[in-house]
Amino acid sequence: GGKGEQKTPPPPATPESEPTRPRGLSLVRLAKSPPPAEPTRSSPPPVADADAKALAPLVAFVNVASAVELLLLAAFRGREAQFFTHPEKMDDAHFSALLHLLQLERCELSLLSFQKQELTEARSGAFFTALAANKSLMTLELSGQVIGPDGARDLSVAIEKHPCLTALGLNANAIQDVGALDLASALARMGPRSPLRSLDLRGNKLAEPAARALADVLKAGVPLQQLLLYNNGICHRGAVALASALEQPGSTLTNLDLQANNIGDVGASALAHAVLHNSALLTLGLRGCQIADLGASALATALGSNSTLTSIDLYANSVGDKGVSELCSHLKMNEKSALSSLELDGNSFRTAGCDSLAGLLRTSTSLTTLALSSRSVGNEGLAALAEALAHDGALTTLVLRGDAPRDEGVVAIGRSLRTNATLTELDLDYTLISEAGAHALADALRASLSLRTLVLCDRGLSAFSVAALADTFKHNRSVTRLDLLEARAGGPATDQLSLAHAVSNSGTPRGKEWSRVSVE
Numbered sequence: 302g303g304k305g306e307q308k309t310p311p312p313p314a315t316p317e318s319e320p321t322r323p324r325g326l327s328l329v330r331l332a333k334s335p336p337p338a339e340p341t342r343s344s345p346p347p348v349a350d351a352d353a354k355a356l357a358p359l360v361a362f363v364n365v366a367s368a369v370e371l372l373l374l375a376a377f378r379g380r381e382a383q384f385f386t387h388p389e390k391m392d393d394a395h396f397s398a399l400l401h402l403l404q405l406e407r408c409e410l411s412l413l414s415f416q417k418q419e420l421t422e423a424r425s426g427a428f429f430t431a432l433a434a435n436k437s438l439m440t441l442e443l444s445g446q447v448i449g450p451d452g453a454r455d456l457s458v459a460i461e462k463h464p465c466l467t468a469l470g471l472n473a474n475a476i477q478d479v480g481a482l483d484l485a486s487a488l489a490r491m492g493p494r495s496p497l498r499s500l501d502l503r504g505n506k507l508a509e510p511a512a513r514a515l516a517d518v519l520k521a522g523v524p525l526q527q528l529l530l531y532n533n534g535i536c537h538r539g540a541v542a543l544a545s546a547l548e549q550p551g552s553t554l555t556n557l558d559l560q561a562n563n564i565g566d567v568g569a570s571a572l573a574h575a576v577l578h579n580s581a582l583l584t585l586g587l588r589g590c591q592i593a594d595l596g597a598s599a600l601a602t603a604l605g606s607n608s609t610l611t612s613i614d615l616y617a618n619s620v621g622d623k624g625v626s627e628l629c630s631h632l633k634m635n636e637k638s639a640l641s642s643l644e645l646d647g648n649s650f651r652t653a654g655c656d657s658l659a660g661l662l663r664t665s666t667s668l669t670t671l672a673l674s675s676r677s678v679g680n681e682g683l684a685a686l687a688e689a690l691a692h693d694g695a696l697t698t699l700v701l702r703g704d705a706p707r708d709e710g711v712v713a714i715g716r717s718l719r720t721n722a723t724l725t726e727l728d729l730d731y732t733l734i735s736e737a738g739a740h741a742l743a744d745a746l747r748a749s750l751s752l753r754t755l756v757l758c759d760r761g762l763s764a765f766s767v768a769a770l771a772d773t774f775k776h777n778r779s780v781t782r783l784d785l786l787e788a789r790a791g792g793p794a795t796d797q798l799s800l801a802h803a804v805s806n807s808g809t810p811r812g813k814e815w816s817r818v819s820v821e
Contacts, residue, residue, distance in 0.1 A: 352405065359398035362391065371402070390417045396424060400431040408435065414442035414470075425452040433459040444472035444501070453480025457487035460497070468499040472529075476502070478510045485514035489521040499527040503558075512539025519546035524553045531586070532561040540568030547575035547582060558586035560614070569596030576603040582610055588644070589617040597624030604640060605631030611639050616672070617647035625654035629661040632668075642670040646702050648677070655682030659689040662696055669697045675710070675732040676703030683710025690717040690724060700728040708735045715741030722750040729757040739766040746773035746780055754782040 348356070348368040356368040363371065391399065396419065402408055420428055425448050432438070448456065453476040460466065476484070481502065488495055502511075512535045519525060540559065547554065564572075569592045576582065597620045604610065620628075625645065632638055645658075655678045661668065675683065683701070687710070690696070701714075711734045718724065727742075734742070739762055746752060755770075762785075773780050 352401070355401040356398050358392075358394040359402060362395045362398070391419055396428075400427060403431040403438070404434045406436075408437050410437050412440040412442075413438055414440075415446065418446055420446040420448055420452065422449075422451075426455055429455040429459045432456075433462040436464055438463070439465055440468040440470075441466060442468075442470040443474060444470050446474055448474050448476065448480075450477055450480035450483070452476070454483045457483040460484070460495075461487045461491060463496075465496050467496050468501075469497060470501040471505065472501050473504040476505045476507075478506075478508055481505065481507050481511035482514050485511070485518050488518045488523050489514075491523065493522040493524060495523045497523065498525060499529075500525060501527075501529040502533070503529050503531040505533060507533040507535060509536055509539040509542075511535075513542045516542040516546040519543075519552065519554060520549055522551070526553055527556040528554060529556075529558045530562065531558050535559065535562040535564065537564050537568035537571070540564035541571040544568075544571035544575040547572070548578045552579055552581050555581055556584040556586075557582060558584075559590060560586045560588035561590070563591050565591045566593055566596035566599070570599035573599035573603040576600070576607050576610060579607075580609050584612045585610060586614045587618070588614045592618040592620065594619075594621050594624035594627075598627045601627040601631040604628065604638065605635050607639075608635070608637040609639055612642035613640065614642075614644040615648065616644045620645065620648040620650060622650045622653040622657075624648075625650045626657040629657040633661055633664050638665075638667050641667055643668060644670075644672040646672045646674040646700065648674070651677060652679060652681045652685070654678075655685045659685040662686070662689040662694050663692065666695050669695055670700075671696060671698070672700035672702070674703045675701040675729070678710075680708075680710040680713075684713045687713035687717040690714065690721050693721060693723045696724060698726040698728070699724060700730070701732055702728070702730045703732050708738050711735075711738035712741040715745040718742075718745035718752055719748045725751055726754040727752060727756070729755075731758055733758065734762075736763065736766050740769055743769040743773055746770070746783075747776045749777065749779070751779070753780060754784075755780075756784040758785075 353368040356371055360368055360371050402410065403413075420443065425446075429452070432441070446452075448471075452474070453471075460469075474480075488497065502515075505511075507530065511533075512530070515528065515530075519528075540562070543557070543559075546552070547557070559568075559572075562568075564587075569587060569590065572585065572587075573596075576585070592615065597615070597618075600613070600615075601624070604613075625648075628643075632640060645654075655673075658671065658673070662671070673686075678686070678701075686699075690699070711729070711732070714727070715738070718727070734757060739757075742755065742757070743766075746755060767785065770783060770785065773783065
């Protein structure tokens with residue numbers, strides 16, 4: 302908004318759109334580290350004249366001296382970083398040179414990622430023909446290329462011929478069920494011979510037929526470890542099909558992401574039954590899946606005996622006090638639980654649910670990350686959590702998102718941090734706090750034995766409070782990061798000056814070796 306305009310807190314994140322954190326004041330203490338060692342390069346044999354001529358446009362495009370240097374760049378950078386992320390789009394000559402590179406026997410490029418939308422309808426067929434002849438790519442990132450069902454069909458032919466492609470990114474390619482069926486058929490024919498380990502099909506308008514076909518891929522023995530299906534149209538029947546594949550002996554999938562698919566309690570219950578019998582799955586993403594207490598109860602039962610799942614994301618569902626209570630009860634009874642991350646923000650539980658979570662924190666030896674909504678838990682819920690935090694446990698990261706003022710609860714959390722020796726990060730993103738809350742947190746930072754990172758919103762805080770928070774860098778060298786989101790750098794000039802004055806007077810060292818102070 303314009304200068305001086307009153308900012309309103311952004312709405313909580315939805316599964317369709319992750320929040321983009323506003324700019325603000327960021328204080329970061331940087332550790333010294335030696336410069337990375339340069340890889341030793343061997344001199345390759347000369348490039349044939351015909352190949353050098355074919356590669357010339359690409360040599361110019363990526364700004365290297367010669368085709369030999371291009372091959373070296375592909376060999377040494379391709380395994381570490383994106384190779385083609387040029388700010389300009391490739392013209393036809395550049396693109397033809399890339400196709401030639403992919404088909405060279407000497408090509409060692411292992412990662413290819415496009416920054417721009419390069420695979421037009423006219424180009425995709427030729428690209429996938431070149432891919433079929435390639436013998437080096439291990440990671441192919443085609444997110445946002447919109448290859449559609451026809452491109453997916455051509456890609457499926459190339460996949461069957463490629464010897465080493467382990468990761469395929471097709472986020473937002475509009476392949477739909479038709480394209481997914483072609484890909485699934487190709488992978489199922491390969492079975493255990495397939496080198497593919499990660500498949501990203503987020504945002505492709507997939508529904509039940511695609512989910513069933515992908516379940517068949519898993520049942521055929523394809524050793525997939527990661528399957529990302531975020532933001533599609535998969536219903537409970539699709540989730541039931543995928544769950545049946547997870548129950549198969551020898552399942553290899555470790556990460557299943559079904560966020561923003563309307564699988565409901567029926568789908569969640571089917572997945573819970575699979576978790577009971579599956580010992581490979583480590584991460585289950587169920588954010589925004591229309592799950593209520595019934596589905597949460599089924600998942601709780603599974604977590605009561607599972608000893609391998611490390612993370613479950615139930616953000617933005619409709620889990621109430623009953624569902625949270627059962628989750629906590631079963632986790633407390635499971636001494637072999639490996640669950641380290643539990644995301645429950647954006648649900649409907651209140652103080653009773655927080656009481657259950659506080660009880661879990663007192664006994665759990667595995668839970669290190671907990672995400673909740675300050676909007677729903679209220680001051681009483683925060684007080685219950687603070688009482689649990691006063692005693693050391695396993696928790697290292699606590700996230701409390703929301704836009705409601707929770708002064709008493711924040712003060713209680715601040716007091717608990719004075720005695721807690723295990724929490725390293727406290728994220729109060731979008732939680733409005735008063736001057737009293739800010740000073741309680743500043744006092745906690747000065748005395749904390751373990752806290753390294755504090756994230757909070759600076760809407761309404763005075764320069765005096767900002768200075769008190771920034772001053773913790775001087776008094777506690779263990780604090781390495783302080784983020785004041787929405788610091789008033791975008792506000793009136795007087796506010797900007799007062800903010801800068803607060804930071805400069807805090808005594809925060811600014812040596813480049815170990816600290817950085819910035820107001821964006």
